[in-house]
Amino acid sequence: MGEVVQVAAPWVLLAALLLGMAALGVAALDGALAARAACRPASVGAQHPLVETARLLRQRRRTTVAADTLLRHVAVGGFAVAPLLMVAVVPLGEWVLADASVGVVWFNAVDVLVWVLVWLAGWGPNAAWSLTGGYRFLAQAMAYELPLMFALTAPAVAAGSLRVGDVAGGQQGLPYVVWMPVAFLVYCVGVLAFSVRGPLSPAGGPVISSGVLAELSGVDRLLVLAGRAGLLVAGAAFAVPLFLGGGSGPLLPGWLWVLVKTALLTAALVVVRRRLPDVRPERFLALGWTVLLPAALLQLLVVSVVVVVRS
């Protein structure tokens, strides 16, 4: 695969369009799976995102007493922007929006931004369920963030670069997922967690009346829902250059391979998400600190040793 070329800024519109369509796809797949579970025609469920979009576009926005409207707007707007910031460093074949020299760290910084957004979305409405959701997310956040950080580090160490394009180019013939599967799995757990939906969804979920979503209606709600799906897609898209060999593959052009791999991983994550019950933060804390973190560190050790031996 050749060098990555940074494209001009207006292409961000195309990226936004792609992300939006992928987010609709996530919701459609989720709806179809739900419909199938209820023994109803999957096609009806697959229409769910369009119907829901129409409904929320038509619905009025409401506020609560003594709400911090400014912070709520920041959170809602941030949800729409964060996935875009993530995919900005993901090369689509040979093109990338921002060929940042520290793309991997950049991605990490944006996924930490999600902490801020979720908490602000919980804080803004000044209501009990929202606030509880925001706090519960932060309670769990560190337990997925640290393992995720080390999982991100492993491919960067192997490629000897923090530039996403270099990491993708560093796995000619052998995608990193083959010899760092643990890092890949830990990374996927992280994606499930920062996309703020089950099974790691302490900020939402039916048991706290959808938490940070509880007081949002109309366009506000639509943006947060779309942002949530967008985060899942962006997480899957970032895994492609990091673990899945980027645009390399037979027959098809690179950009198409990136899209195909992203779509497949996204679909897998949606299916996993449906099959697992919600995990409570205190349960996940134990898992994160005692299993995921040591596993990620061990993986990093293995990768480092391999890199040292190979050079």
Added chain:
Amino acid sequence: MTLEVVLVLAAALFSVGLYGALSQQVVVMVMMGLELMLNGVVLAAAGFWWFTAPDPSLQVLLVVVLAAMTVEMAMGFAVALLLHRTSGADMTDMAAELKQ
């Protein structure tokens, strides 16, 4: 742009932080002041790096400043929690009384 502009901005950040650290009563707000002072240090160091020295030492200094910030925050929170737990104190004045 000259180095002076960056340094004056950094000095302003530092001074605002100093004001916060000296004037605030609540431990957490004092810590915010300290953080702001270190923020100024970060900006100044980056300016120095750009304008005077291609030496990586300044970058290393920046990493040390970041580590210092982290340690300051973590220990600050821990001590604040300890104070809170033992005496319900959350103000610096109250903590000063503990010494007597």
Added chain:
Amino acid sequence: MAVSLRPLQRVLARWAVRGTTVLLVEAPGGWAARVAVERAMAERGWRAASSPADADALVVCGTPGDGWGEVLERTWAQLPGPRARASVAAPSEVPGALEGLAASLLDDDVQRVDAAARDLVPADVEPGDDMHPAGLELAGGEDDLRDGLEMDVLRVPLGPVLPDWPAGLVLRTVLSGDVVVRARVEVLPGAPQRQDPADDVARRLDAAAQVLRLAGADDLAARAVRLRDAVPAPRTSSTDRPEDAPSPRTSSTHRPQRGALSGTSSTDRREGGAGAAQRRRSAGDVRELRGRVERSRVLAWALREADVVTSSPTSGAESDAAPASAPDDLRDVGLDARRRTRDDVRTLLLGLLDLDARDDDPGRRIRAALDALPERLVGVDVVSARLLVAALDLRTDTLDADDLAALAPREDDSDDDSSDDDSDDGSDQHMHHGHAHG
């Protein structure tokens, strides 16, 4: 300009109404109506709302009694709009009610008038002062049970308008952070309804579905709902349940449950064997579901300690004030008081799906559970509290008039010393209850 937008708006409205979200409110005695509404909603592709902000329509199931008026008005005011509301007292009223909702939501003119008549920015914001900004009381601190830290104390009533929550139940909680410090049980009454013991299996499956839904196990919950809707009508009750009459409409493929029900009731006398076979098959399905729930390691792992918050030994001081319910009573209702049982929710869930275990006197069990609940929830976080309440399958419509009088809402909102009052009341009611049921 406005004219040219009309067709577009109409298309948007038509699409929007296809996915209407409904906030279901169930008054005690409204169980059959709610189930019928849920069934009809599934046929239309409608969804249950998780909160008033999410809802397009408010549907009240059953007949609300005293004390509901204000609750319903407040909830209604929280719907963002376009909005519509309906009351469904009996299953037979369901089709008309939903038709009405859809028509009302589709009617842009009606909705515009409604929207113009109210301002969604809360109008009741008072100027307030330092200690009461916007006229709200400030949250104060209180010792937390979890780790000895002080968190903001909030007074949060749970219910009666809450998805997957017992009908009419109001849990007036004082929360420290997300941990329940105090709780008081109230029940808003519904119209008295004759109990049908034959509904027992369906009601258990319904409760199990609620627990599974709250736990986020959506697929299992969907399975439980399907089994609930497919429970064959019992012979004894088939004659006096209006919805069992053979439906004149041809049942489409999406409505197997209705077809099954009418088939059973119309052919009941001639083909008792077929009904029995169907009941057997249904029982087999329930057993299969129970097996899946039991085998799911992830679910067990996720539910374990679902009601336990590690409370520090220092909080043992609380126990002085706590009324001593006999452990036996708690075990009767499926709780283990000796230790804050790790597997309470899961055990209760499996119990719900165990068709061999019969609930002979649900009234007594539920009364005991309601008595035990306030004490049991102290130190439990609010999320676990919801799981536990759902798993207890609190059928408030089995309470008799005396019970309801004892659990009626009280004017004085919980003061600082109300936990003592509550505990006194609790034991008092408990004795009274023991008397009533011999």
Added chain:
Amino acid sequence: MSLAFNELSSVVLETPLPDLSVLRGVAVTALGVVAVVTGALVFRVDSMARATYLLAASFVAVGAAVVALHLDYVGVVVVLMMLMEMAVMGVFMVMLMGMNPALMPMSMVHSGRRALAAAGTSFVVLTVGILLVDWPTRPDAPPSDPGATTYSLGDALMGDHMLVMMVVSPVMLATIVAGVVLAQAHGRYERLGDDLRGTSRQGGRR
């Protein structure tokens, strides 16, 4: 990222790229001003949440300025760490301030005048010093490849300045341990009993 910024501005202005250093100068100055303003507002607003996240905004502005000065790694790490810290700090603010945060006007100032005088003095002294000192200028051109600076940082940390790394790492570890020990009220043995299973625990309420 600074390159992306250039591209963006060239598209927006539809003019050929101006001198890079001018653009960079404007960007760094503007970001610095944003950092100072948001930093000052931290001590002016009434809401704990807003104060915390204004501080976060100040850090993000400085982080962006650092990136614009081609220290990509350090700049992005500043953003990453400070967002994380401020998210945690918000929780501590709410927990330790002991009043309703969103609603109540807060003035937590003591000895405000003295602090103002001290801050003003320090600013004047620093500024005068900055303007008087004859700063050296680098002989070569400023670095053009942020990737190379990141590499040189890593090279320094793992080479000449290894000692820094070796000191910082144990300090961080000690901080984690000390923080947990100080902040925790009850250890897990105390909570769960000697077997750590919670069976022998006398806790709860009976």
